[in-house]
Amino acid sequence: MLESKIQRDIIHYLKSKRAYYFRFQAQSNLNGIPDILCLYKGLFLGLELKTDKGAPTDLQLRKLKAINDNNGIGLIIRSVDELDGLITLIDKYEKDLYGNILSKDIVSEWRKLYEKK
Numbered sequence: 001m002l003e004s005k006i007q008r009d010i011i012h013y014l015k016s017k018r019a020y021y022f023r024f025q026a027q028s029n030l031n032g033i034p035d036i037l038c039l040y041k042g043l044f045l046g047l048e049l050k051t052d053k054g055a056p057t058d059l060q061l062r063k064l065k066a067i068n069d070n071n072g073i074g075l076i077i078r079s080v081d082e083l084d085g086l087i088t089l090i091d092k093y094e095k096d097l098y099g100n101i102l103s104k105d106i107v108s109e110w111r112k113l114y115e116k117k
Contacts, residue, residue, distance in 0.1 A: 006049050007035060009080045014038060017087060032059035034067075034074065041090055043103055044072035052078055073103050075110065082114045 007023070014021045014036070021038040024030075034046035046067040048060050056064075056076055067074030077083050089106045 001051060003049055003051050003054065006051065006077075006079065010036060010047065010049060010077065010083055013080050013083055014040075019087075032057065032063040034060070034063065040087065043090060043106075045086075046072060046074035047077045047083070048075070050076050050078055054078075068104070068107060071103050073107055075107065082110075085113055086110050 011021065011023065017040065019038050019040040021036055023036055024033050034048040036045075036047040036049065038045040038047060044067065046064060048056055048064060050056060064074030064076070073086070075082075075086065077086075086106070089109055093106055
């Protein structure tokens with residue numbers, strides 16, 4: 001499947017969930033920023049879209065790490081099913097005492113389900 005097809009499917013899915021999103025198109029001075037930036041239920045998501053065979057660059061991995069280090073969720077997404085798994089976890093995850101969703105726990109659980117070993 002082409003990355004452009006994955007992107008169309010992901011955007012359609014995000015619209016169905018009423019998520020705020022922005023499809024980012026790289027410029028020479030902003031390389032590495034995830035393909036889709038999204039706000040869902042108060043969580044910032046950086047979604048780097050890849051095909052099954054696509055590999056992220058070191059710069060893309062560093063940008064995703066920076067998002068995760070700042071309590072956002074930065075992940076490589078290869079299908080709508082993977083994104084649905086993430087959104088499902090966000091929807092059901094318990095909140096901490098301050099009402100904030102614990103993004104690090106969501107990322108950890110998502111990785112157990114979807115990252116290739």
